[in-house]
Amino acid sequence: MTIRIDQKPQVDFQPIHQSVPITFHYDVHFTRGLFETNNPLLAKIMVADRKARIKQAIAVIDSGVLQHHQQLLKKLQDYSEHHQNFFTLVGKPIIVKGGEECKNSPKLIESIHAFIDQVGLCRHSYILAIGGGAVLDLVGYAAATAHRGIRLIRIPTTVLAQNDSGIGVKNGVNAFGKKNFLGTFAPPYAVLNDFNFLTTLDDRDWRSGIAEAIKVALIKDADFFEFISIYVGELVSRDRSIMEQVIYRCAQLHLQHIANSGDPFENGCSRPLDFGHWAAHRLEHLTNYRLRHGEAVAIGLALDCTYSYLSGLLSQQHWQKILTTLAALGFSFYISELGLTSYNGELFQGLSEFQQHLGGELTITLLQEIGKVREVHQVDLKCYQLSVNVLENWVKSQRENLFS
């Protein structure tokens, strides 16, 4: 006790420095057939806290997943009945239309909150979010804000969600026409990657997720980029085994960065994992989300790599290799919206939005070589315009080669 009643009252109160250490833990699991009754993974995770009570859980499911997995509702029901000594699935699963559009609807957040209230979930209950990245982001935000955070088990069903968006510490929904304007940092309770979900993805979604793997390879791991470029053919022909390895390594690199960056909740201005993303986010918006996230990221990567090359940072050899690999995977990296560089900078507005979202100084990640980045705080818009032209010509000449 610092106050002594026999002393004359203090007049000077020193500031109290508060320091709150906390470590978040979660496991990212890889499995097949998560809801087969003989797969104990999910039930095990729910009772891993060794509390005797039977756990409560609700589920929110991406309608796109149900379309391709019509047995999913029944399987989930059977699974919960089979494991009724461990957990109860309360209420019917909420079904949400997947894709970026779901993040534009505040009503969906409200209805998930209302359901949580209605069935009486507590903070030690579980919310199972089954779907693509957009649904996981939406459900994550609802889960993080109810009772200051209900345990979220993410069950990502796309390549992109399994190797990037579904494994990190963020959630978010769109507001005021801005991507992820609302959201929190909230690590999940667990992530369960079921590879079986990938078999029913359409080719665009299959490919889309590879863009984030290329991104993290470019900034962190030249060997991994080499692996991807060698196995481009297998990836295009939907070789599951190669894809699973790509997902695993990509997840590992993302998780390592989050854990070791020293800034998991992004209080600084730098965000190397968002390499290529300032343009990607803007292009998603400009195309009204006609582009999927990975497709937009591929364009953003091509753009920032080209800028890196033209500004003398990246060698021509590495630049060509990156573009060739992206193209071989089927990514197209020129669309007309990329040309919006002169009309009041529709494209370049992405730079200021990026800065605003991160806060503080503009920080753009460029590539020095494959596997090695350099951050810059100023960019040359003329050089970006030139980069766009170069990409346009590159795509055109590729097409001509194809038809010649």
Added chain:
Amino acid sequence: MTIRIDQKPQVDFQPIHQSVPITFHYDVHFTRGLFETNNPLLAKIMVADRKARIKQAIAVIDSGVLQHHQQLLKKLQDYSEHHQNFFTLVGKPIIVKGGEECKNSPKLIESIHAFIDQVGLCRHSYILAIGGGAVLDLVGYAAATAHRGIRLIRIPTTVLAQNDSGIGVKNGVNAFGKKNFLGTFAPPYAVLNDFNFLTTLDDRDWRSGIAEAIKVALIKDADFFEFISIYVGELVSRDRSIMEQVIYRCAQLHLQHIANSGDPFENGCSRPLDFGHWAAHRLEHLTNYRLRHGEAVAIGLALDCTYSYLSGLLSQQHWQKILTTLAALGFSFYISELGLTSYNGELFQGLSEFQQHLGGELTITLLQEIGKVREVHQVDLKCYQLSVNVLENWVKSQRENLFS
């Protein structure tokens, strides 16, 4: 790199254990005349991150504060003009009607978000929240969810907010008739306690905040309880110096608990700082917030101390001392709503709501002696009914003594 391209593809993917360490830092400052142009504290804090840019800030102010400090808007304006090399106050301050009622309005959150968007705040900008605990909770939630967290500077203006609700790591608003149903854990950027705000509090608000000081003294620090009980007269007669010491020590104990509990984001079931709060929250609701928070806490403390005494845990001497101190401060600890113990348990519903909000097992903190707690996971409702009767009689006999 764990994947080797010359090996045959892996078939078994081990779970990746993710561990994300983070430490939140913030200072709680004590000052007088925060917005006097010659007080550098606020401006200093805003530029303490040593970034060259002039900072942007918005302010959200409790209308109750403005009522008593009519010069505040002008002072704030003058202050920002005087420190224009450090920060810019963008837009006019948002004025919010204070008190618990503001936490019931989702529209207020929306309008703060809209304002943040409109003026283009980034994550390194500041939101100044000036007011009582309810306004700080509301603004804190809005700040924590915009861009995944804009820097929040809390400027608490009541005893309760300066020594408890305004210094911790939580925010929240009410929904579905439940207190703090929505909220997050989000440490502030800084807390600036300006003692001058306390001079204009009405007697109820002055007293109300002492309840949390008594609570933390009861569970943590017998010497501090002794200090309060010795200076009851000074506190009642609004001795500023004694009150400032009570606030400082109370803040210190709360901050120490949050930092050292090992569970700052309350993932466990135990929450000793919520001693007396299960009934307090319920009574606030049952009285339609006619009771202020501290008044409700005083009743909750009296109830749980009486239960502790009747169940043989707390000595009669300590129990009497606690009740006498609370009464001498002017707290009344019997209201008719406390008697709602037989009608389907209107009062006792507070126990299940408390459990639901914390999650997991019911954990109630009881008192073993002044300064020492014991947690229990089951309570005897009959003994609680008896406790209510004892409190009723205690108050009645006090009143009779007064008039005899």
